[in-house]
Amino acid sequence: MGCCGSFQQDSTVNPEITEQVGFFHKPKNITLRFLMLGGGESGKSTILRQIRRLQGSPIDQAELTVSKAYLKQNIIECMRTLAIQSEMLATVYNFDTSVSTDLLLIRDRVAKLNDKGEFTKEMLDDFHKLFNDKGIKKTLEYRDMYYIMDNVDYVLSKMHCIIDDDYIPTIEDYIHCRHRTAGIYRVGFTMCDEKNDIEELYEFIDVGGQRSERPKWTKILNEQLAAVIYVAALSAYNQLLFEDRRVNKLQEEIALFGKIINIPQFLECHTILFLNKSDLFKQKILKHSIKETFPDYHGDDKNLEVIIGFITKKFCEQKKDITVHKTIYVHVTCATDTECIKNMFSSIRDIVLSRDLITCGFM
Numbered sequence: 001m002g003c004c005g006s007f008q009q010d011s012t013v014n015p016e017i018t019e020q021v022g023f024f025h026k027p028k029n030i031t032l033r034f035l036m037l038g039g040g041e042s043g044k045s046t047i048l049r050q051i052r053r054l055q056g057s058p059i060d061q062a063e064l065t066v067s068k069a070y071l072k073q074n075i076i077e078c079m080r081t082l083a084i085q086s087e088m089l090a091t092v093y094n095f096d097t098s099v100s101t102d103l104l105l106i107r108d109r110v111a112k113l114n115d116k117g118e119f120t121k122e123m124l125d126d127f128h129k130l131f132n133d134k135g136i137k138k139t140l141e142y143r144d145m146y147y148i149m150d151n152v153d154y155v156l157s158k159m160h161c162i163i164d165d166d167y168i169p170t171i172e173d174y175i176h177c178r179h180r181t182a183g184i185y186r187v188g189f190t191m192c193d194e195k196n197d198i199e200e201l202y203e204f205i206d207v208g209g210q211r212s213e214r215p216k217w218t219k220i221l222n223e224q225l226a227a228v229i230y231v232a233a234l235s236a237y238n239q240l241l242f243e244d245r246r247v248n249k250l251q252e253e254i255a256l257f258g259k260i261i262n263i264p265q266f267l268e269c270h271t272i273l274f275l276n277k278s279d280l281f282k283q284k285i286l287k288h289s290i291k292e293t294f295p296d297y298h299g300d301d302k303n304l305e306v307i308i309g310f311i312t313k314k315f316c317e318q319k320k321d322i323t324v325h326k327t328i329y330v331h332v333t334c335a336t337d338t339e340c341i342k343n344m345f346s347s348i349r350d351i352v353l354s355r356d357l358i359t360c361g362f363m
């Protein structure tokens with residue numbers, strides 16, 4: 001792989017200097033535009049942050065600083081959820097999730113917090129005491145029974161640093177920070193091949209995934225795309241949709257994929273399916289059988305490979321017109337793992353370049 005840089009860096013190249021140093025050979029341009037689609041919280045923005053981190057579209061200090069406010073909100077929201085659920089699980093299911101009596105007042109205080117409010121040192125004290133309580137630890141173990149953000153372990157393990165006034169979030173913090181995407185967000189960067197004769201201009205389009213955000217997707221249907229990247233969370237197989245607690249999240253992702261793959265404007269571009277959150281999926285499958293969601297699964301409910309094959313088939317069966325030849329490229333990913341996204345990026349680059357170079361007559 002050759003050089004890379006952001007679009008902004010490119011526009012500052014001075015043509016005179018370029019000529020003096022003898023770059024008479026101007027690379028050909030190829031634009032590769034990717035549209036990232038999928039339900040809310042499937043991991044689209046996390047994947048894009050990883051790609052930016054890896055491909056020289058720098059994440060600057062200002063962005064990291066902004067993420068601090070969201071990390072604080074994430075911590076408050078997670079602690080509030082744990083406080084509410086510890087009481088709920090104990091009352092409704094008689095689970096051993098109640099906090100010790102000396103923490104009852106703190107639990108009630110935390111259960112009433114507003115995540116948009118200020119994060120004070122007193123709150124950190126409350127969180128610290130509560131988080132070390134046996135009942136709250138048990139509540140976290142039952143996390144599949146209620147909604148809590150997937151970054152809960154990460155943000156709570158860092159709460160002491162994040163509250164510090166002088167602390168600037170690291171790139172790793174930024175990757176794990178949950179901030180709901182609203183609208184349409186574009187990221188661009190350039191790369192050259194080894195011989196420096198083809199300049200690849202990449203553009204990734206990220207969108208909000210919640211039902212309320214989806215009508216905005218029509219604005220981008222007519223863009224010239226190299227590929228649609230559809231991100232679905234494998235770990236959602238036993239979760240309910242945030243927007244409608246009657247709907248299974250993975251079933252909704254499969255149905256949504258069906259709507260997207262059959263849109264006529266997308267028939268000409270590549271379709272890449274990321275089955276994401278494989279780390280959470282691996283842990284979960286040991287405790288909850290896939291048969292609870294898919295009674296038509298008759299295989300071994302601990303065999304990851306077979307289960308993933310079954311889920312992949314569910315997605316691929318959504319293509320309605322069997323006369324249209326279309327390969328769906330499937331990758332199992334963990335968006336918080338940088339190495340995994342590095343391999344995935346190199347493989348999607350291979351997929352789109354081999355076809356685009358053929359159609360451009362370079363091969």
Ligand SMILES: Nc1nc2c(ncn2[C@@H]2O[C@H](COP(=O)(O)OP(=O)(O)O)[C@@H](O)[C@H]2O)c(=O)[nH]1
Pocket residue numbers: 038039040041042043044045046047149150151175176177178179180181209231276277278279280333334335336337
């Ligand atoms: N453990 C784990 N968490 C993930 C993974 N991908 C995303 N997340 C977390 O899931 C939450 C939602 O991710 P985000 O990228 O905002 O989803 P989006 O709504 O599709 O853009 C965030 O808290 C991420 O840190 C993954 O592969 N594994």
Ligand SMILES: [Mg+2]
Pocket residue numbers: 044045046179180181206207208209
């Ligand atoms: Mg997002």
